[in-house]
Amino acid sequence: MSDMSHQPSARGHRSFRALLRQVLHLQESPQRTALAFALGVFIAFSPAYGLHTVMVVLCTWLFGLNFLALFTGALVNNPWTIIPILGATYWTGALLLGRTDAPNFDWQDLSFSGIYEQVLPYAAPFMLGGLVLSVLGALLSYPAAYLFFQKHRSSPTRPTTEPLPPSDQVG
Numbered sequence: 001m002s003d004m005s006h007q008p009s010a011r012g013h014r015s016f017r018a019l020l021r022q023v024l025h026l027q028e029s030p031q032r033t034a035l036a037f038a039l040g041v042f043i044a045f046s047p048a049y050g051l052h053t054v055m056v057v058l059c060t061w062l063f064g065l066n067f068l069a070l071f072t073g074a075l076v077n078n079p080w081t082i083i084p085i086l087g088a089t090y091w092t093g094a095l096l097l098g099r100t101d102a103p104n105f106d107w108q109d110l111s112f113s114g115i116y117e118q119v120l121p122y123a124a125p126f127m128l129g130g131l132v133l134s135v136l137g138a139l140l141s142y143p144a145a146y147l148f149f150q151k152h153r154s155s156p157t158r159p160t161t162e163p164l165p166p167s168d169q170v171g
Contacts (some may be wrong), residue, residue: 028066034146036065040073042138047089047130052077073141085133090122093129 043055056074060067078083090103103122106114 030146030149033066033069033149034142035075036069037145038138038142039065040070041076041141042134043074044088045085045134045137046129047127077135089129089133090126091129092132093125093127096128096132097125099125106149
């Protein structure tokens with residue numbers, strides 16, 4: 001295997017580390033960065049699919065929160081996690097509403113009205129589950145993010161290098 005095959009993953013690893021470094025060194029308090037991250041997690045579990053990025057931009061603008069921290073939180077919902085999140089969203093809402101029916105889908109009618117009629121009965125559990133998981137995700141992610149940012153941010157009062165030992169020479 002050639003050495004060139006490792007370059008994309010190394011580049012991706014470096015860019016993730018650069019992104020993490022940027023989030024860790026934002027010029028704002030750990031509380032504010034953790035709040036932005038937790039709001040991003042709230043958005044990640046929100047049932048407003050297709051509007052997550054718009055919600056991140058809107059919250060950045062409305063509340064003056066850091067876009068990078070908000071967007072990072074919203075990335076909890078990504079191509080690898082969307083199916084488990086969708087399942088947990090419906091299951092949570094159905095459990096809270098006392099529903100035991102499993103969603104089924106007729107793939108024969110893929111018209112807009114056919115899809116709408118099939119999805120509508122499951123909208124209430126999905127919306128309720130999304131709201132509950134959004135709140136839980138935000139409440140759990142805030143303290144975790146706060147502790148993480150508090151621990152990993154460099155403090156301006158902490159010296160960046162070790163002090164030199166005293167000189168043995170006099171004058």
